[in-house]
Amino acid sequence: MTKTLTIAQKELSAYFKSPTAYIILIATITVFNVFFYMIIDQNREATLRDVFAVMEFMFVFLVPLLTMRIFAEEKATGTMEFLMTTPTSNTSIVLGKYLGSFLFFNLLLGMTVVYYFVIEYFGQPDRWPVVTGFLGLWLEGGLFVAVGILTSSWTRSQVVAAIMSYAILFLVYFSASFIPYVPESFAPVVRHISTLTHAANFGVGLVTLADVVYYLSGIALCLVLTRISVENRLWR
Amino acid sequence: MIIAQNISKHFGKIEALKNISFEIGKGEIVGFLGKNGAGKTTLMRILTSYLPPASGKVLIAGQDVERNPLAIRRKIGYLPENPPLYLNMTVREYLKFAARLKDIPARETRARIDKVLDDCRLLYVQNRPIAQLSKGYKQRIGIAQAIIHEPEVLILDEPTSGLDPAQIRQVRKLIRDIEHKRTVLLSTHILSEIEQIARRILIINRGELIKDRPLEGLLKDEGAATLEEVFLKLNPPQAGRSDD
Numbered sequence: 382m383t384k385t386l387t388i389a390q391k392e393l394s395a396y397f398k399s400p401t402a403y404i405i406l407i408a409t410i411t412v413f414n415v416f417f418y419m420i421i422d423q424n425r426e427a428t429l430r431d432v433f434a435v436m437e438f439m440f441v442f443l444v445p446l447l448t449m450r451i452f453a454e455e456k457a458t459g460t461m462e463f464l465m466t467t468p469t470s471n472t473s474i475v476l477g478k479y480l481g482s483f484l485f486f487n488l489l490l491g492m493t494v495v496y497y498f499v500i501e502y503f504g505q506p507d508r509w510p511v512v513t514g515f516l517g518l519w520l521e522g523g524l525f526v527a528v529g530i531l532t533s534s535w536t537r538s539q540v541v542a543a544i545m546s547y548a549i550l551f552l553v554y555f556s557a558s559f560i561p562y563v564p565e566s567f568a569p570v571v572r573h574i575s576t577l578t579h580a581a582n583f584g585v586g587l588v589t590l591a592d593v594v595y596y597l598s599g600i601a602l603c604l605v606l607t608r609i610s611v612e613n614r615l616w617r
Numbered sequence: 618m619i620i621a622q623n624i625s626k627h628f629g630k631i632e633a634l635k636n637i638s639f640e641i642g643k644g645e646i647v648g649f650l651g652k653n654g655a656g657k658t659t660l661m662r663i664l665t666s667y668l669p670p671a672s673g674k675v676l677i678a679g680q681d682v683e684r685n686p687l688a689i690r691r692k693i694g695y696l697p698e699n700p701p702l703y704l705n706m707t708v709r710e711y712l713k714f715a716a717r718l719k720d721i722p723a724r725e726t727r728a729r730i731d732k733v734l735d736d737c738r739l740l741y742v743q744n745r746p747i748a749q750l751s752k753g754y755k756q757r758i759g760i761a762q763a764i765i766h767e768p769e770v771l772i773l774d775e776p777t778s779g780l781d782p783a784q785i786r787q788v789r790k791l792i793r794d795i796e797h798k799r800t801v802l803l804s805t806h807i808l809s810e811i812e813q814i815a816r817r818i819l820i821i822n823r824g825e826l827i828k829d830r831p832l833e834g835l836l837k838d839e840g841a842a843t844l845e846e847v848f849l850k851l852n853p854p855q856a857g858r859s860d861d
Contacts, residue, residue, distance in 0.1 A: 387717045398705040464718070
């Protein structure tokens with residue numbers, strides 16, 4: 382457990398040792414602010430539902446940039462050999478790295494909480510959908526980070542890692558759009574895979590067990606696969 | 618201390634190691650020679666549990682490496698061929714990270730770090746980012762992380778590469794100082810180097826262990842004055858091949 386935290390701390394501080402973290406934080410929050418302003422200006426409604434939808438879409442592009450480094454860089458520079466010859470279990474390595482990146486994502490998401498205070502100041506927002514909307518984004522971010530870490534563990538190249546995460550996240554995000562093109566019996570499955578279906582419920586204040594289980598099981602699956610990939614010597 | 622039994626390893630169709638067996642006793646310093654691509658690094662990776670052998674068994678301090686990898690790793694200090702460093706950390710941060718992962722108790726961490734910084738002549742650069750340091754420093758940081766947990770077994774893959782003569786002498790002294798206390802297996806291309814440190818020589822060629830002798834015996838057997846002569850005799854440079 383302490384080692385998981387040690388690795389998480391190392392990953393989190395690695396973000397801030399290069400300008401990348403600051404650039405990503407500043408660029409993202411700027412884009413979010415612009416959309417927030419536009420959406421509120423057009424809708425004239427004290428709700429964050431549409432803002433959440435835009436943020437969710439942006440995370441598809443953003444999260445792979447945060448996670449591509451995680452394993453690929455260690456493999457490329459040879460530090461993976463160091464990590465894996467210290468008495469640290471592979472589970473601690475995977476969990477530590479996941480936790481480190483997820484904490485960075487939390488920081489990003491945390492900065493957007495200010496939108497709630499803005500609409501609270503200017504209107505009377507329905508509070509519950511805001512809370513569940515953030516919960517949805519938080520879970521979704523957790524899933525995206527897990528996917529990113531998984532693809533990063535497959536390769537030494539950060540670019541390849543990012544492209545593979547994009548491929549998976551696009552498929553998952555847009556899978557609902559494929560419904561007209563699949564046999565009817567598959568339609569419910571495809572709809573269930575899509576993150577859009579699940580995030581939409583959170584956006585309107587619905588927290589269902591099915592949605593929570595969807596995200597948690599997705600995260601668990603990715604982390605287990607990452608552990609297998611780290612253990613599998615073929616990938617090294 | 619280190620027992621390797623019939624180790625084989627192949628990558629695809631390439632046989633990297635063929636049926637290698639040897640035993641190294643406690644406190645021995647063993648030099649490990651071979652051309653580039655002979656299988657030295659692969660064998661070292663297997664001994665440190667980084668790679669599993671295709672067949673065969675490695676025992677360190679009586680324990681099977683594949684069965685108890687975590688317990689074994691506490692007893693091994695390993696310097697890979699390229700020092701595995703996080704360039705964005707300072708030297709001290711890196712050693713602290715290494716100390717934590719290597720189960721050094723929190724209250725001892727500071728003293729251990731100070732000791733290895735001193736042993737490896739790194740005190741002066743301890744707060745500099747590793748990225749800014751020269752190859753010689755990086756190599757010594759790699760050695761510092763390998764010895765920080767005072768392992769019983771040290772496995773060093775080309776510990777003196779990139780060092781200048783004065784630094785090589787320091788590393789040699791460092792290894793000598795720990796003789797009898799620790800078991801050391803090191804590989805190097807600098808043959809005069811190994812002559813001065815190692816008491817016993819293992820020579821590997823194309824994945825096969827072709828010599829395992831005490832240094833003096835080896836020189837006498839081959840009727841050679843230096844290890845270089847022995848090495849060239851056993852590994853004749855071949856015309857038209859560029860595997861070196």
